[in-house]
Each structure stands twice: as C-alpha cells, then as structure tokens.
Amino acid sequence: MTAPGAAIRIRNVSHHFGEEGDPQRVVALRDATLEVARGELLCLIGPSGCGKSTLLNIAGGLVAPSEGTVEIGEMRVRGPLPREVAYVFQESALFPWSTVAENVKLGMLFQGVPEAEREARAESALEAVGLAEFAQHFPDQLSGGMRQRAALARALSLQTEILLMDEPFGALDEQTRMILGEDLSVLLAEHRKSIIFVTHSLGEAAFLADRVAVFSARPGTIKKIIEVDEPHPRRPAFVTSAKFHALRDELYSLLHDEIRKTVSESALARASRDGAAADAGG
Amino acid sequence: MAGRPEGSAGAVIASRAVQIGFLISAVALWHLATVRGSVSPLLLPRPDAVLRELIDVLATGEFLGDLGVTLGELAAAFALSAAGGLAAGYLISRSRYWIEVFEPLLAGAYSIPIILFLPLYILLFGLGPASKIALGATISFFPIAMNTIAGFGSVEKIHIVAARSMGCSQYQLFRRVLVPAALPVIATGLRMGFTVALLAILGSETISSLSGLGHRIVHLAENMHMARMFAYIAFAVAIAVVLNVVATLLEERGKRS
C-alpha cells in the first residue's frame, strides 16, 4: 500500500541485462526497495556500474524491471509517464538544430499543450533558470552549464510532480557545479518537486539531498539511507558547517570500499600479483 | 532495451536471404519477360541468349583486341597521371603557402565534369587511343595530386623535428619519415585515380572511339546485336570490378605498411 506521502514507491526491483546462461549477463540491481516522499530530494550515490542510473530509468518507466514493481501515485508504472515524470540527463540532450526556446517547448508540444501556453510556460521556465536572454541561441553557442540549465528549464516547463535527474552536472567543472547546485536548491524551495538525483559527487549529495541512498558495488543494492536534516534552500555556508562534514565523512566511509571493489584490477593488486608470480618463478 | 541485438545470427541470415532473393527474382523476372512475356528481343535479349554470346565471346577470344586497347589506354593514362600527380603533389606540399594556393584550384578544377574536354582532345589527338589516354590522365591527375598534397602536407611537424634532431639528410627524411607517414593517404589517392581513369577511358571510348570495350558496346548497340551487347556489358563490368578489387587490395597494403 502506498503511504500517503510517497510520490514514488519502488518495491523489490531487480534488473539484469542479458539472459540466463549468456556469458555477458550482468545483474545491475538486486532487490532495491525505496520510497520517495512528496517534495523531497532523494540522492542516489554509489560506485560506477552500481545500477543507480538503471534504477532511475526504471523509476520513470523508461526501462521495465526484470523483477519488482514501481508505483507512482496509485498507478503501476509500465512505460514512460511524460505527464508525471520529467528527466534531466547528463549529456546534452538538447536538440542541436533548435534554439533554446524551441527545445524547451518541445516536450510540451509532444503532449499537445496549446501554442500560447507553451510560449508562456517556456518563458517562465527560462526565467526560473536564468536563461531568459538566451532563448534564441542554439545549444552549441552555450557553455556546458548553460546547456544544463536549459535542460532543466525544459523539464520544469512540463510541470510534472516528479523530476528524475541523472548526473545532470556530471560533465561540468566543479565551480559550475557548485553554482548550479545552489541555484537548484533555491528553485526547489519554490517549486517543491519530488526528485531523484543520481550523482557521483559526495559533496553534491550532501549539499542537495534530503535523503541519500548509498549503493553497493555491482550487483547494486541499497546499502544505507541517510537522512539530512536541513531545510531548503540550502545556504552556501552549509558547505562549511560541521553537519555537512560529518555527512560527507559518513558517505565517504560507506562508499570507499564499494568503489575499490568496482575498480577490480587496481595498480596495487596487479603489483602484488606480479610480485607473487616473480617470487614463485624467481 | 527490447529488440533483437544488432549482430544476431538470425538477422544476418535474414538479410542475406533477402539479398539473394532479390537477385533471383530479378533474373526470374528477366527470364519471364523475355521468354514468356511479350518483351521484344530487340529491347531486352533473353538471359540464355546473353549467356551464349558471352561464352562465345570468351571462347573465341574476340574480347582480347578491345580489352587490350582499353587496358593499354588505362595503363598509359594511369602511368602519366600517377607520375604527374605524385610529383606535383610532393612539390606543392613543400610549402604551406603553395598548398593554400593550389589546393582550392585543384579542387575547383576537379569539380567541373572534365569529360567536357573530350572533344578538345579528339580534335588535338584524333579518335585513336591518344585522346583517351590524355583524358584519362587529365581526370585522374587530380585525386592523385590532391591526396599527395594532403598526405605529405599533414605529416606531423613533430616527426620531422625529431628526425632532423637526429641528424638525418633530406633524402633520409623523405624516405624514412615523409613517405611512410604520407603513404596511406597517397595510396587512397592512387586507388581513386585508377578508378576514375578507368571510368574516363570507358566513357571516352563510348562517346567517340574506334576501338576498345566502350566502343565495342556502342558498335553492337548501333547494329542492334542486343544479346552480344549485353554480354560485353557484363564482361566490361566484370573487368571493372576485378580491377577495382585489385586496386583496393593494393591500397590496403599501402595503408597498412
């Protein structure tokens, strides 16, 4: 039964790529159970290949899980739900042949929103992310950070309750990430969406999340869920607070071993293996 | 994601099957139209008639004369254009400035259909092989020269500097650094020149000639010897394919060395 405050309810989701007996079969996710409360920002963090992006795609209905169910509202998710869920991807998913404004209006066009309303919503979305002046520019004329703002504007214009963000700032430099993170926090305080935010960055998770779900290495399961008790919008000074540091440290200790497990052939491992072989042959 | 993976054996077999099926139905249609249907043999000869003529052409060695002419023209034209193109290309590539001057000129000249100059060459050299060789050499000069310029011109400066710093002579630089670095692109240019020379020669033999494979086909067309003409067309295409395969293999060797 879906709890009244939950926007997304993920239950016992497992997912594998490839069939039984296929030598390239990969178990991406193992038995993930999670709820995203209305209006919260939940971060998914974990080593590469731990299935967090897969879980995101399953949550939004882009991928059908091998096992388990996802519910949004009262509905079982069986496919993309463009009216409930909007995505922001890592790389530029803006169409290079259209202007920023046209890009932002595109999603609404797919959903049959009338022209005048498309214009209005696009304009306000671009205002919200600070790109109003660049509406007629093309994506290749913008910096990486601005492109991601545009992608965010596109997602916001769809006026969905849920926002799924797959490492949206992953391709950006640290300073841009910082600014965008702060701006995102301000935006969320106003718009109160339910967000799943996938990231690699410990600092980003600590800064943005209401809760952080830490994943283990592949096959990914949820190792621990940490609560962050700090209201949005997060002040920039939060980053220097003791609470933030404690949070970061906890995430680090949870993740470090998982990350090591993922990088299987580390230099040290190789060196010790070769050393052993040399000793044996010597 | 759902859907059959790209390289699955079933999909490959299925597409091969479609291709073979396409070929078979084309031939079948040809047979039906000419044997059962009402298509005049003056328009489309029967497939078995074509086959018979082809065997006859091959068995009697009738093709030898024309093939010899065509191949001779091709060899002469390519020798000329290769020598000219390589030399010109190398010389131009010696200086950035001259590259900038000549590259657009060459590209521009190549963009005109040079076949237009055939009547001129016929006026100058007559209807014999000389005009075909001249045209073939002219057209194939361009891809060879342009690729040679590109090949030599794009040798990384760092290699040249490194070789110089080790005290190599100009000749050694040429042989040990420039040529190996430029060879893949030049090989491609030579292959393109060869292909284009063959087409130019067949084209000029078709338009205006007294001998050669192109001329033979025209001659048969004018006399309405349809089956034999089709046989020669098939033969000429086969020759072109073989020559192109050989050229491509040589190009691959050049690219790999």
Add this chain to the structure above:
Amino acid sequence: MRTLHSLRSPGASRLWVVLALLGVWEIAARGFVDKMFLSPPSRVFSSLDAVLRTPGVPEALVITLWELGAAFALSVALGLAIGLAVGLPRFSRRSFLPIVLLLYGMPQITILPLFILYFGIGPASKIAFGVSHGVFPVIVTVAAGVQNVKPILLLAARSMGASRAQVFRRVILPHMIPSFFAGMRFAMSATLLGVLLAELYVSSAGIGHFTTLFTQNLDPTRLLGLVALLAAMAIVLNGIVRRAEVKTGRFRSA
C-alpha cells in the same frame, strides 16, 4: 579586404597561377600548335558570341540546362524517398543498402547505349541517365543520416512522451538534414556527369551534335567556346547547391 598583404595573399597567387596558365595557353596556341587544333583564349572569349549565334546552339544549351534541373530534382526526390525507405527500418537497411551500394559502384557508362536505345535521343534519355547517376549519393547520404542519431536524444524524446511520428519529424528528420544537403552536393556533380555524358554521346542532336560538328570542321575556337559555356554552367550549378548547403547548415552536429 586586406589591402596591405593582398599582393602576397594566397588568393592573389591563385589569380596569378590562373593568369599564367591562360598565358601559356595563349602563347602555345598562337606560336606552337597548329591553329586547326587549338585556339588561344583571347580568340575563344571574343568569339563566344559567334558560338551563341550558331543556329541551334542556344537552344541546345537551354535544353541541357532544363535536363540538368529536371534530373537533379528527380534524383533528390527519388533519392530522399528511397533513402528513407531503405535507411529507417533496421532490417531494410541491412538487406537493401548493400544492394544499393552494389549498384552505386557499377560503371554506368557501359549501359549508356541502352539508355539511348530505350529512351531515344531526346531529353528523356539524358534526364534518365542523369537521374541514374544522381539518385545514388542521395540515397546513401539520407540512409546514413537517419542512423546514428545520438541515443540520448531519442531517449529524451521518448521520456517526454513523443509518439513515433513525432520522433521522426522532430528528431530524426532534422538530424538528417546536413547529410541530405551534402548528398545533394554530390548529386549535382553526379547529375552533371550523367547528363553531359549522354549529351556528348548523342551526336545527332543536342550538345553532342555541336561538339561533333565543331570537331569535324576543325573549329577549335567554337568548340572551346562551347566547352567553356558548359563548364561555366557546371560551376554555377555546383555553386548554387553549395550555397544552399552552407545556408541551411546552421547547426553543427551535437
């Protein structure tokens, strides 16, 4: 325009090279080659009006121009349709594209006499041969252009609820446009080749009639003039297609 360096700029040198070549031509034609076989550029260009006053030449030129236009338009339209049909569905691409490529590589000059036999000595055969040449680059570039759309763009469209038709119209089609215009550029060169080959081959009518006439009459002045006019036509047509490509090539690929 940089005036200070203009004398040494590559553009100026190019001009000098062209002038030098014209100069060599002029001297060779006046001094070394029999005037039955070669005519100097000065005489050729001053006699261009004589060429145009030769009865039948302007008509032949105009007809050739129409043939080129028609063949090009047909090549593009047919090529686009076939390219989409072959390139979009994955199975179709794997089965039929190799067949198309095979035909593309065939030396079509060998069947030029067939085209004339089937379509006659009038414009129809020239247009047909032109289309036969021009259609292939369009098919190949269109088929290539509808593939390799960045998967993330397709995913984004799907996530926003786009129907298949919308994905085609809003993602695949715009993605294909640069390839399509490049294909048109090749199609123009190919069409030029096909139409001119056919024209030159038919010596009883059209351009081929006059090239044969001027050759047989040992009239290099008018022959060169005619060739120059055709070359100019080719340059202009190529230029038009290239400008169109540049103008629509607004966006660079992502």
